[in-house]
Amino acid sequence: MLFPYFAPMLEGKKILLGISGSIAAYKSILLVRLLTKAGAEVKVMMTSAAHHFVSPLVLGTLSNNKVITELFNEDQWSNHVMLGRWADVMLMAPLSCNTLSKMANGACDNLVLAVYLSATCPVVVSPAMDEDMWHHAATKKNIEWLQSIGHKVIPVGNGALASGLYGEGRMAEPEAIVQFLEENIFRGSALKGKKAMVSAGPTYEPLDPVRFIGNHSSGKMGFALAEALYMQGADVVLVSGPSTQQVAYKGIVVKRVQTAAEMFETCSALHADMDIEIMSAAVADYSPETMQVEKIKKAGNAMQVNLVKTTDILGWLGAHKQQQYLVGFALETNNEKEYAIGKLQSKKADMIVMNSLRDAHAGFGHDTNKVTIFTSNGGEHSLSLADKSIIAKQIIVNIIQQIHEA
Numbered sequence: 001m002l003f004p005y006f007a008p009m010l011e012g013k014k015i016l017l018g019i020s021g022s023i024a025a026y027k028s029i030l031l032v033r034l035l036t037k038a039g040a041e042v043k044v045m046m047t048s049a050a051h052h053f054v055s056p057l058v059l060g061t062l063s064n065n066k067v068i069t070e071l072f073n074e075d076q077w078s079n080h081v082m083l084g085r086w087a088d089v090m091l092m093a094p095l096s097c098n099t100l101s102k103m104a105n106g107a108c109d110n111l112v113l114a115v116y117l118s119a120t121c122p123v124v125v126s127p128a129m130d131e132d133m134w135h136h137a138a139t140k141k142n143i144e145w146l147q148s149i150g151h152k153v154i155p156v157g158n159g160a161l162a163s164g165l166y167g168e169g170r171m172a173e174p175e176a177i178v179q180f181l182e183e184n185i186f187r188g189s190a191l192k193g194k195k196a197m198v199s200a201g202p203t204y205e206p207l208d209p210v211r212f213i214g215n216h217s218s219g220k221m222g223f224a225l226a227e228a229l230y231m232q233g234a235d236v237v238l239v240s241g242p243s244t245q246q247v248a249y250k251g252i253v254v255k256r257v258q259t260a261a262e263m264f265e266t267c268s269a270l271h272a273d274m275d276i277e278i279m280s281a282a283v284a285d286y287s288p289e290t291m292q293v294e295k296i297k298k299a300g301n302a303m304q305v306n307l308v309k310t311t312d313i314l315g316w317l318g319a320h321k322q323q324q325y326l327v328g329f330a331l332e333t334n335n336e337k338e339y340a341i342g343k344l345q346s347k348k349a350d351m352i353v354m355n356s357l358r359d360a361h362a363g364f365g366h367d368t369n370k371v372t373i374f375t376s377n378g379g380e381h382s383l384s385l386a387d388k389s390i391i392a393k394q395i396i397v398n399i400i401q402q403i404h405e406a
């Protein structure tokens with residue numbers, strides 16, 4: 001089976017970016033760069049006040065489109081209706097207090113507002129203003145009005161403001177704006193209504209209050225899988241062992257655990273409701289029989305620690321399988337296929353994603369991975385070395401195909 005090319009979420013999307021007069025307009029340069037890098041087509045419009053803060057030349061060059069500023073100039077009229085209809089989303093970033101007030105009141109005294117009033121696409125705004133203006137009753141009323149007609153408001157940040165004060169009102173960072181668009185405007189629906197659980201990262205098995213037995217798993221693969229499931233519309237719970245990773249999307253529920261026992265407790269409690277379960281965590285197979293209450297002092301030349309087997313979470317989920325599509329991971333150094341197929345059967349999994357330690361740049365500690373997917377219906381598909389986020393999307397597409405074929 002051929003894997004469909006997995007287009008980035010923003011590829012080919014038409015984004016109309018309106019920039020109004022705020023010091024935060026300098027951030028729109030990076031925003032345009034991120035959007036175009038993600039494959040979006042960006043057209044920039046600016047109010048006249050915005051020209052004080054950022055140059056149309058820079059924005060035009062980065063967006064590959066002439067920046068639109070005037071409704072009329074000497075020899076042409078900008079067709080605001082067609083611009084509003086062209087876009088998949090209209091994004092106002094930064095949205096100044098003044099332009100917010102005009103939008104909320106239906107004013108139409110510049111090109112950006114004329115386009116806004118003609119736009120038939122979803123509208124997203126990213127406000128930027130001083131804290132006192134942000135908290136003013138008039139601003140609150142205007143924001144609430146925009147929300148009441150279905151516009152989406154990207155939360156403002158907290159931090160240093162242009163006035164020298166410190167507080168709420170900063171425009172969201174460009175990366176957060178891109179993630180907001182992905183999550184709120186361009187999220188897919190192939191798994192809408194499905195509940196999914198992913199385990200990720202290592203587990204730490206404590207020996208005493210300061211030491212543990214752990215492993216080098218970063219959690220990157222599991223986090224990427226949770227994000228890919230979520231972006232296909234699933235409701236996702238991510239059960240993560242100790243990891244510095246953060247999820248990109250606010251809608252993913254993250255449960256942080258430390259030990260294999262805690263991971264088992266959390267996963268088994270969630271199991272009954274799940275439709276898809278992906279166990280990508282590197283769970284410790286053995287844990288110290290007892291955790292010493294006080295720090296262990298060194299004594300003698302050798303030390304014995306009694307280890308006891310942890311519960312095999314994937315195995316338990318397989319043994320209690322009902323409606324769930326169950327996916328496990330296998331990290332092998334030799335006889336890869338044989339061991340992977342063995343795990344598919346012994347754990348009653350529907351799919352095993354196999355990593356081989358013989359492949360360079362794959363698995364633990366790398367940003368890239370190279371895997372082979374084995375399915376219980378005899379399928380075997382190799383995915384070439386790619387960024388873990390791409391591999392995750394390909395695995396999820398394969399799961400969607402398997403679920404639909406079943």
Ligand code: CTP
Pocket residue numbers: 199260279280281282283284285310311312313314315327328329330331343
């Ligand atoms: N797994 C689990 N709970 C455990 C151990 C592993 O859920 N206590 C899951 C992992 O998340 C992964 C799969 O089981 O999906 C790995 O299978 P396993 O047979 O445990 O692999 P190894 O630990 O590598 O075992 P072996 O050393 O026997 O190959």
